Amino acid sequence: MPVCTLYLVSLRTTISDFLYLLLKSEPQPLVVSRVIRWVIVPESLSVDPLLSRNIPWDLLFILPSEDGLSPELQEHIGNEWSVKVGVPSRIVSGFKERNEKLLFPKIEDVPPLTGALDQPRIAGSTQGLELTDELRGWIEGFSQREGQNAVSMLNLLAFKPGMKEEYLKYGAEFAKSIGSRRGGDAKIVGSVIDDGKGLGSGTGSTGKVWDEIALAHYPSIEHFGDMLASEDYQEVNHRHRIGSLKDTFILCTSELDLLGIRSRARL
Template sequence: MVLCGLHLIALEPGTSVESFLLELRQNGIKPIVQARALRWMILPSRMSEGYLLARNIHWDLLLVLDAEAVIPGNVRSKIHALWSASCGVSSEALSKYAENNARLLNPGPSSVEPPVPHETTPSESSQNLEVSPELNDWISSLPGQLRNHPVSMLNLLAFNPGKRDQYKKYGAEFSARVGSRHGGRVKIVGKVAGGQAMDDGWDEIAFVHYPSVQHFAAMAASKDYQEVNREYRLGALKDTFILCVVEVDDRGATVGNRAGVSREKL
């Protein structure tokens, strides 16, 4: 296991994603992950909500950095708000991350199956990782290229006492029964070891790929997923949040390409 730093960043007004990432590079910092925040899929309900939500902060970026990378003062001056976690992650997963991620973000023609039709009735809310009318409306409102573009979901997890093993069963069932059908691939898993996330009581992170937000919604609306969700996931969690992000290059342009779709700048 190696340590890395996970950072949610809200930029100062007038600071662009492109200029901020350029300054990081000029200071010798190359993020493992750099992604633009799109939307909360699940909001924290008991932990960290005061900082993450109550001050009406618009989060711009998710960065994952090597543990030894320190954001210098001249770059920090461009940050309006920062929420961080130190996480222990498999050294093998990190060493292969760039290669595996490039393959997921740039699939070959016809290698991605279209999202399956929704199999369950929409719920009033998406908080239990179900599809809601509001989520469907948001997806429909996205530009076509972004609606079909690969996304990643940052999951923060806090377990109820004695329920960590139950959540491990959820992970195993997700991989065996659900993930491959809907294009879900776990890219990074880590144990929270420091930072604000540890102070607030979070236990783990998971960073999960989907071919598009439509694939994520199709998964949440599937009968097979909801069986696993209700049996293993919901009772195991004290709190959680899911933030949908899209990975970007140093110019702020989306990284990746689904079946020949061109990039667009967010």
Template sequence: MPLLTLHLLSLQPGTDVKLFVKNVRSSPDVEVVVASRPRRLVIRPEVIDIHALTSGKWDLLLLLRSPGNGIPPALRSAISDEYSVHTGVPSKLLKAYPEADAKLKREASSARLTGALEKARNKPSSQSLELSADLLAFMDELVREHDKPVTMLNLLHFHPNGKPEYYKYGQGFASVAGKRGGNAKIVGNVVKPPSGQIDSRGDADKSENEWWNEISIVHYPSIRHFCDMLAGEDYQEINSKYRLGALRDTMLLCTTEFDVEETPPNSKL
């Protein structure tokens, strides 16, 4: 199972983010699987590395495959802060990813909304993956700039015996999100670092039970499609039945991939 590394990066002031990504892509032996711009935390972590993940502003998300599982040394001077997680991704999924990813993005403009947004009731918070007033305001703001696909990063930590329930959620999610064009395009098991060597700027002495178990990177045709899903009774049924009770902690970050940002309007990628 190939080992990839997820990096959340804050860059030094004045650093050109797109040029930084270009330089990473041109580095020998480095494969950039995902490169995206963090936009908003939809769910904030409540147990694991709260300060490390939420106290600053992330400029860049990278999912890399490389022999050293890290940022090329020559580029490290441009980084002011970093949070990283190693994850094993099935080789079959990784091999099919470029074609599958391109297809999702190509077909995004034809994905339909269900109409659930029109009768949505605002919730006080999006922490339970419900549609809040703040999330709707973010949707309206992002749509004006980027009415294109979004990519959601999920960091997941399960309760003991919670993973089987989350698997049931995943089965329901495939159908519920799928009819809105959503798709979990990367799913990986987190590889625990050695005891006392947690790969983040968080607490190094936390136990292995205080670390993430899984990551997923999920495609939606637009932020409106994501919010349409949250507003749907079909989604909230599986959310409350399987997801909420399975998770001890989670983080959900909305991002936009650079290749999508640079695609001209109405382009089929």
């Protein structure tokens, strides 16, 4: 199983300058995304490196390598959080082509919204992956500003003892109906091998405190909101997902068009 490294970084330089160097280096990233906002924040794991210092994270990127970043790239990074992840070969192989189809689909391949956002189920907090009035308002504003562009939700997962199988039932329902009917696609999934840089269990720690990652694609932020607002999703969410997790976080990101950036930079 290939080992990939997921990075969250805040930059000392501009995103464009950093991307120019990143896309000239090897190996090429599978994904590069602009960080948008937290949907769920971690409550017990990796809280200090991710939240306590109010770091303005700029980019998420995933490299198909367990080697560290080059000194040239490191010079442009102010803060970094990373995890090493085993990703199945079937996902890494041909990912670029599959991802292009997800990011730039044919109009007829984008499922319509179900209307759940018109009369949404509203909760008091997003920590259970439910829709709040605040998140609903943000989704409306983001959609107006950004248009109908795809978003990717980075999920980090830590399971309660013996509860992974219960979460897998949630994943199966997501793929079969509750996510897929809104265009949801867990396009990168993997098992965490080492999150020592996350310092989840103490400064300088090695090993891992997180169990899995999932990068979930949605055709637009409204498709994500449509899912959260719906009764069919929340029934499965409450039955299989919420109780199976010791801790989690979800970070909303917007993937960058790597092909277009390479073309403009003439790489």
